[in-house]
Amino acid sequence: MKILLVEDNLPDAVLLRELLRSDWREPPELVHAIDMSDALRCVQREAFDVALLDLSLPDAFGDETFRRLNRQAPNLPIIALTGLDDETLATELAQAGAQDYLVKGHLDAGILHRAIRYAIERKRAEEKLRLAATVFESTLEAILITDANGAIISVNRAFCDITGYSESDVLGRNPNLLQSGRHRRGFFRKMRDALGRKGQWQGETWHRRKSGEIFPTWMNVSAVGYANGEVSHYVGVFTDITDLKHSEERLDYLAHHDTLTGLPNRLLFHERLREAALHARQNNRIIALMFLDLDRFKIVNDTLGHTVGDELLAAVAERLRNSVRASDTVARLGGDEFAVVVSDMTDGSDIAHRAQKIIDTLSSAFSVGGNEVFVTTSIGITLFPNDNGEWSKMVENADVAMYHAKQQGRNNYQFYTAEMNACAYDQLMLETSLRHALERDEFVLYYQPQIDMPSGDIVGVEALIRWNHPELGLVPPNDFIPLLEVTGLIVPVGEWVIRTACRQVRTWLDEGHPPLTMAVNLSARQFREQNLKSNIAAILAETNIPANLLELEITESIVMENVQETVEILRQFKDMGLKVAIDDFGTGASSLSYLKSFPVDTLKISHDFVLNLPADNDDAAIAKAVITLARNMSLGSVAEGVETSEQMDFLRLQQCERMQGYLFSKALPPEQMAALLEERRRAAAT
């Protein structure tokens, strides 16, 4: 230990030196200064553990003596020495920072040693406190201290800066005034549990500033306890991590996206594909993966430069993004390779159509860097779960398929399996020619007579479409109606059917035949088409035929799809004066309670039930039930597919009102139907 003794009185100095040397295990090193100037020089030159300072020196007196030395050496513990026992001075000095006040006449070695030890200890403690206070105030982390009950007793400046609350706003209040309301239930319970168990909790929290703004923080809460383990305080320290979050989000975005096109990159693509496959498996859905490679990209890049190449890639990305549904993922896998994940499909029938759409979308010119550039694309397609049990195989399969597409002469798509390729090809061919069928006038309507029972008169006809394909010949409707539905072509074709059928009615009326009901089939899409009613109204006006001669046939399954909407549409038909028949009645699952609310006129018994009449008991029971039901509800009944006189007899016995089938006539082309009507007229006349 090194002590500075500042004493001008030599006998006092000798005495003090004696006292200091006695009883110490290791005698302290003593430096003696005889006045203030000497003392100031000493503290400037070297460091001391403590100073004993006489307050009456030749060049300084009283508290001024202390202040001067303290100013020069603020870290030095100073014990004042004086001959006076002056309480006022002692208090003044203690307030100014002196560690102790000793009266020279009353000193012994023990008192002196104790005073020195305490002075040094106290000074150290004071220093620590001062340091802690400085850290508390100057740190950039917000600090709040609560008592054991959670009432805030202190906050630092950073807390006020970050939260916008002043100290007086929060003193005595609970920290939950910072709560953002953004945490799930249980969050704060977990925090309390951790504090109870470990005395500490840290994690990300959302707080609310005084302004109401919510912000993220990284927070550390510690319980401060007494020796007996009881909690005395809680200390919360948090930093505002808004900026960090932004950079984190930015980094996350960069890690998952391609900077050039803004599309998901390979990493995110894999995540999305995995998610889509998982969802598909759980919900019995199908997903498709398309791999795309631009066919002539390298040439563009090499001849027009990388800047134009980059621009082209960005433009391709944009077109791709616009050609898929928002729920699908378009990703750039690198270079000129892109991928499309088509998710959530009930079947894969439409995927070839989508691939073709992408090819068409990319085939028009791109305007990049002042140039008109054309690119084509080769697409490889694979389906999950069809092609292979594992979704992880999809990338490999799509790659194989894409390679195959390249080999096939580029600008085309190929499925992973050969069967799908063949099927897609046929479908595409059919679809392409279907698109032209209407404008090329290849559709014709055939008419199948409906016979009234028991009179045997023709009271109506059902219009049945045929496609007169230049190479395939007469194509039956079941082969192309589904395709018309998928492509949306059913809407214009359906309109053509209604118009042609109504014109036919007009012609027959004009030719003097008795009015016949014209039954026309409506497909699901047509039935829910917004413009259907206005189109029908326009056609009726145009052909000038009464609405009740037009009977719209809708299958039972269509009717049951959206019952509420169905009732609404049927009511509108009714208001227009149209007739409505439920086709294939008994094959769907319509309940009687629904049937009552449907404003319909006729129930048609499906030929499936007529086929085995009267031998098949089940079919007989169904046919009988439908006819009885129709009669009880004052609806008409029509049996379809009547081929034999046994079938006819059975149905007639059940009082079926109308019949239709090969027994009477097949569906006939217009001229043959006209001839049949003419024949009937002549027969009636004779």
Ligand SMILES: Nc1nc2c(ncn2[C@@H]2O[C@@H]3COP(=O)(O)O[C@H]4[C@@H](O)[C@H](n5cnc6c(=O)[nH]c(N)nc65)O[C@@H]4COP(=O)(O)O[C@H]3[C@H]2O)c(=O)[nH]1
């Ligand atoms: N085995 C047998 N069959 C008979 C007999 N009598 C008639 N048929 C056939 O049974 C089908 C009756 O039409 P559908 O049940 O409405 O079933 C129709 C209808 O759902 C649909 N369809 C036909 N034309 C159109 C149309 O213009 N628009 C819409 N949306 N669908 C149509 O195509 C389906 C099939 O039509 P088609 O091939 O013309 O077949 C017709 C008809 O030719 C018979 O005695 N025995």
